[in-house]
Each structure stands twice: as C-alpha cells, then as structure tokens.
Amino acid sequence: MSMISFTEENYLKALLRISFDSGETGVGTNELALHLGVKPATANDMLKRLRDKALVDFEKYKKITLTREGKNIATEVIRKHRLWETFLYEKLEFSWDEVHDVAEQLEHIQSSKLIDKLEKFLDYPAFDPHGDPIPSKGGELTKQFRKTLLDIPVGQLCKMVAVKDNSSAFLQYVVKVGLGINNEIHVKSRQEFDALMVIEVNGVESSVSEKFAENIYVV
Amino acid sequence: MSMISFTEENYLKALLRISFDSGETGVGTNELALHLGVKPATANDMLKRLRDKALVDFEKYKKITLTREGKNIATEVIRKHRLWETFLYEKLEFSWDEVHDVAEQLEHIQSSKLIDKLEKFLDYPAFDPHGDPIPSKGGELTKQFRKTLLDIPVGQLCKMVAVKDNSSAFLQYVVKVGLGINNEIHVKSRQEFDALMVIEVNGVESSVSEKFAENIYVV
DNA sequence: TAAATTTGTTAGACTAGTCTAACTTTATTA
DNA sequence: TAATAAAGTTAGACTAGTCTAACAAATTTA
Ligand SMILES: [Mn+2]
Ligand SMILES: [Mn+2]
Ligand SMILES: [Mn+2]
Ligand SMILES: [Mn+2]
Numbered sequence: 419m420s421m422i423s424f425t426e427e428n429y430l431k432a433l434l435r436i437s438f439d440s441g442e443t444g445v446g447t448n449e450l451a452l453h454l455g456v457k458p459a460t461a462n463d464m465l466k467r468l469r470d471k472a473l474v475d476f477e478k479y480k481k482i483t484l485t486r487e488g489k490n491i492a493t494e495v496i497r498k499h500r501l502w503e504t505f506l507y508e509k510l511e512f513s514w515d516e517v518h519d520v521a522e523q524l525e526h527i528q529s530s531k532l533i534d535k536l537e538k539f540l541d542y543p544a545f546d547p548h549g550d551p552i553p554s555k556g557g558e559l560t561k562q563f564r565k566t567l568l569d570i571p572v573g574q575l576c577k578m579v580a581v582k583d584n585s586s587a588f589l590q591y592v593v594k595v596g597l598g599i600n601n602e603i604h605v606k607s608r609q610e611f612d613a614l615m616v617i618e619v620n621g622v623e624s625s626v627s628e629k630f631a632e633n634i635y636v637v
Numbered sequence: 638m639s640m641i642s643f644t645e646e647n648y649l650k651a652l653l654r655i656s657f658d659s660g661e662t663g664v665g666t667n668e669l670a671l672h673l674g675v676k677p678a679t680a681n682d683m684l685k686r687l688r689d690k691a692l693v694d695f696e697k698y699k700k701i702t703l704t705r706e707g708k709n710i711a712t713e714v715i716r717k718h719r720l721w722e723t724f725l726y727e728k729l730e731f732s733w734d735e736v737h738d739v740a741e742q743l744e745h746i747q748s749s750k751l752i753d754k755l756e757k758f759l760d761y762p763a764f765d766p767h768g769d770p771i772p773s774k775g776g777e778l779t780k781q782f783r784k785t786l787l788d789i790p791v792g793q794l795c796k797m798v799a800v801k802d803n804s805s806a807f808l809q810y811v812v813k814v815g816l817g818i819n820n821e822i823h824v825k826s827r828q829e830f831d832a833l834m835v836i837e838v839n840g841v842e843s844s845v846s847e848k849f850a851e852n853i854y855v856v
Numbered sequence: 857t858a859a860a861t862t863t864g865t866t867a868g869a870c871t872a873g874t875c876t877a878a879c880t881t882t883a884t885t886a
Numbered sequence: 887t888a889a890t891a892a893a894g895t896t897a898g899a900c901t902a903g904t905c906t907a908a909c910a911a912a913t914t915t916a
Contacts (some may be wrong), residue, residue: 423869423872423873425872425873430902438668445896447893448892448893449893450864456873456874457695457874457875457876458893458894458895459874459875459876459877459894459895459896460873460874460875461894461897462894462895463872463873463874464872464873465872468871477893478881478894479880479881479882479893479894479895484730496680506754509758510751510754510755510758511754512750513752515903518798519748520746520748520750520751522744523747523748525804527739527742527743529739529742531731531736531738531739532725532729535725535730535731539728539729557810594909632899642902642903644902644903665863665864666863666864667862667863667864668863673901675904675905676904676905676906677863677864677865677904678864678865678904678905678906678907679903679904680864680868681864681865681905682902682903683902683904686866686903696867696913697864698863698864698865698910698911698912717891804878809916857916858912858915858916859904859915859916860903860910860913860915860916861912861913861914862911862912862913862914863910863911863912863913864909864910864911864912865909865910865911865913865916866907866908866909866910867906867907867908867909868905868906868907868908869904869905869906870903870904870905871903871904871905872901872902872903872904872907873900873901873902873904874900874901875898875899875900875901875907876897876898876899876900876916877896877898877899878895879895879896879898880893880894880895880896880912881892881893881894881895882891882892882893882894883890883891883892883893884889884890884891884892885888885889885890885891886887886889886890
C-alpha cells in the first residue's frame with residue numbers, strides 16, 4: 419500500500435544503477451548523494467526513511483543494499499524509463515540525445531495499465547534507443563556482459579551495442595563521429611601514453627579519447 | 638523563469654475550470670478548496686503564494702481571478718490533459734472512463750517539445766474523448782455555448798456532443814444507457830415533479846434523472 | 857436592522873525533503 | 887601504530903504544502 423514518492427523512486431533507482439555500474443553490491447552514502455546531486459546529510463536522512471519502509475538494508479557506517487522489494491521498485495522505474503524513451507524515439511521522432519530528460523519525468527507516472535499498454539503499442543521492444551535492455555513486466559534487470567571500446571585490441575573489428583553515458587552532450591558527439599547502435603568499428607591504432615584511439619566507421623576514420631571509448635559498449 | 642510546481646498548476650487549473658463552469662469571473666476560497674479536496678485554510682495559504690507570483694488577483698475577503706499569465710498556464714495544463722486523454726483513447730486503447738485519472742498525472746510533464754510532437758502524432762485533434770475542445774498551442778480555451786439535455790423540450794431531437802462530469806462512475810453509466818458522443822437523442826417525456834426524462838437512443842428507450850441530464854451536453 | 861449563517865482568515869503545528877556546520881567513525885598513509 | 891584523510895552521521899534550520907482550532911468579515915434571514 420504505502421505510497422512511494424517521486425523522490426523515493428529516484429533514490430531506489432540510483433542505488434540500483436550505481437551497484438549495477440560498479441559491479442559491487444553495496445553503495446556508499448557519499449556516492450549516492452553525488453549521483454543524485456544532493457548533500458550526504460540529505461541522502462542519510464532519506465536512507466533512514468527507506469529503511470523504515472523496508473526498501474533498503476542499511477546499518478550505520480555500513481554500505482547500503484536494496485531489499486528485494488526495493489529492487490523490484492527500482493527495476494520497474496527503469497522499465498518505465500526505457501519504454502518511454504523508446505516511445506519518444508520511435509513514435510514522436512525525438513532524437514537520440516533528447517529522450518533521456520523527458521523520460522526522467524515520465525518514469526514516475528503511476529499506472530501499471532498505462533505501461534503495459536505502452537509496451538504493447540511499441541510491440542514489446544527488447545532494447546531502448548541507447549541499446550540498454552528493457553526489463554519485462556516484473557522481470558529482473560539482466561546483467562549482460564558487455565565490453566567497452568577501450569577493451570578492444572588494435573586491428574580488431576567490433577560492433578557497438580550501447581552507450582554508457584546518456585547525456586545529450588555525449589550522444590551528440592557520438593553522432594558527430596558517425597557512430598550509432600549496431601555500427602561496426604575497426605580499431606586502427608592506440609597511443610600508449612593517453613590511450614587515444616583511431617577508429618574507422620563506415621569507411622571514415624576518427625580519433626577518440628579514452629573517456630569517449632569507455633562510454634561505448636561493444637561486442 | 639520561476640519554476641511552477643505540480644501543486645500550483647492544479648490550483649490554477651481548478652480556478653479556470655470553476656469560473657468556466659459557473660460562468661462567473663471570480664471564484665471563492667471555499668469553492669476552490671472543495672474542488673481540490675483541501676481545507677479552506679490551505680487554499681488561502683496557496684492563494685497568497687500565487688498572488689506573490691502574479692498568477693492570481695486576490696484581495697482579502699474578495700473573489701479570486703486569474704491574471705493573464707495564470708490563465709495562460711492553466712490553459713496549457715488543460716491542453717496537455719486533453720491531448721494525453723486523446724492519446725490514451727486513440728492509440729493505447731484505453732476506454733472512455735479510464736483516461737481522465739492517468740491524464741491528471743501526465744498533464745504535469747514539463748516539455749513543450751513533447752506536447753507539440755504528441756499533438757502532431759495525433760494529427761492535431763480538435764476534441765478530446767469526452768467532447769471537450771483542445772486548446773491550440775498558446776491558444777485560449779474557447780467557450781462554445783452548449784446546452785445540457787435538461788434544456789431540451791419534450792418531443793425534440795438533439796445530438797450529444799460532450800459530458801460535463803468526467804468521473805469513471807458517470808461515464809460507465811452513460812455507456813450502459815447506450816449513449817456516446819455524436820449519438821442522436823429523442824426526448825420522449827419529462828415528469829414535472831422530479832424532471833425524470835424518458836429518452837430514446839438508437840431505438841432504445843431509457844429513463845434518466847435530472848442529475849444525469851445536466852451532465853450531458855447537447856446541440 | 858439585528859441575529860444567524862456562511863464565507864474567509866489567522867495562528868500554530870506537522871511532514872517531506874532539503875541545507876550547513878559540527879562531529880564521529882573508518883580507511884589510508886607515513 | 888599514530889596521524890591524517892575520507893566517509894558517514896547528527897543537530898538544527900528552512901520551504902512547500904498540508905492540517906485544526908479559533909476568530910473576523912460578509913451575507914442572508916427574520
Ligand atoms: Mn535514459
Ligand atoms: Mn536509455
Ligand atoms: Mn479529464
Ligand atoms: Mn476530457
């Protein structure tokens with residue numbers, strides 16, 4: 419029953435996201451606060467409330483983990499986020515880099531009927547416009563094992579499957595380099611000193627930085 | 638600039654709605670509070686804040702009116718509400734009586750690009766599923782003069798164009814009586830005592846109460 | 857017009873969510 | 887291991903939005 423707020427949903431989602439990205443189960447207070455753009459004291463207050471609602475496990479000075487229920491809610495929010503991004507991209511002709519910010523709002527609409535009908539309308543998509551998997555109804559967020567462009571040795575071919583950073587600035591840059599989901603990338607060279615890479619996409623060569631490469635997921 | 642909150646939007650929308658329905662310009666504090674499901678003291682507090690933001694004109698013990706800016710915001714919220722209702726009904730196969738509650742949430746999503754693209758996707762609809770007009774971008778809420786079924790004399794034919802009450806309970810009842818937008822209604826008889834009417838729709842006769850009849854708009 | 861009723865306002869309190877400043881615990885480093 | 891740094895917590899304050907209880911003004915009714 420007990421209504422879950424917009425803000426609480428964002429904390430739960432952040433916890434899932436951070437532990438997913440870091441590969442570790444526990445999350446720190448400062449880490450969480452930084453991710454949400456609040457002060458550690460604020461995050462600490464909220465964590466006590468989430469603990470009272472049995473959505474996180476949290477002992478003083480220890481790492482935070484989501485309970486089963488907390489994880490379910492977080493996964494549902496991510497499911498909504500990615501379905502809305504797909505809707506904006508596929509049906510409303512939003513560009514790749516515009517969908518995320520609007521989906522941050524839409525993900526909090528409370529109506530399971532709405533999200534199920536939306537999923538059907540989109541014909542049960544498996545991935546969002548950034549290549550991230552869309553959890554199914556009540557489903558887990560399956561952790562598929564993905565490399566970044568940084569892990570590909572010189573001379574090898576790979577295929578881009580997703581992006582890590584979802585910011586508008588980064589996505590526009592990706593497009594400018596001529597890259598997109600499912601593009602084949604040929605790694606031509608890499609500098610020892612700063613990991614600067616030369617890649618070839620659709621016959622065009624570009625130089626990309628280490629920071630850029632670690633935000634491109636490939637197989 | 639100054640961010641307008643979810644709650645403030647609801648107060649502005651209620652003010653427009655009430656003065657529109659009553660035909661009078663000024664709205665009372667108690668009336669507003671009743672409509673929003675809050676206490677008069679609460680409404681009074683909020684009205685002071687809206688006055689500080691120049692969204693309402695309001696003097697102690699006097700009636701409340703929207704400023705130009707307040708009216709623009711309220712109209713925009715109604716525009717969003719009705720476009721979302723149309724989307725849910727036309728594209729997601731929601732029924733007539735289900736769309737309103739979800740649209741109450743969707744109307745607060747802040748993105749003018751989203752609402753413009755949605756309008757285009759729906760091919761610029763003029764009316765929502767309840768027969769209410771959809772304001773155009775930056776447009777006014779045009780007050781078309783509509784009669785209710787209660788105003789139609791015995792023996793006359795009329796056409797249903799909209800409903801006043803948007804509650805699920807009422808709309809399901811309307812469907813049960815065999816009525817819908819654009820249906821022709823033949824008024825067969827009316828009791829003096831309690832205004833109970835017998836109407837004929839598509840060859841089927843039904844009895845409807847005064848309360849029912851005043852919630853059906855016809856031409 | 858005076859009393860009664862309705863309508864609207866004020867004062868004081870509460871919760872959610874946020875902050876700053878001071879403090880404590882844990883981890884790192886010399 | 888002791889000092890220093892990093893991470894985490896607490897106390898106290900603030901805003902938005904809500905409430906109850908008491909009061910004041912305006913309107914209606916007798
Ligand atoms: Mn996103
Ligand atoms: Mn995405
Ligand atoms: Mn509605
Ligand atoms: Mn409607």
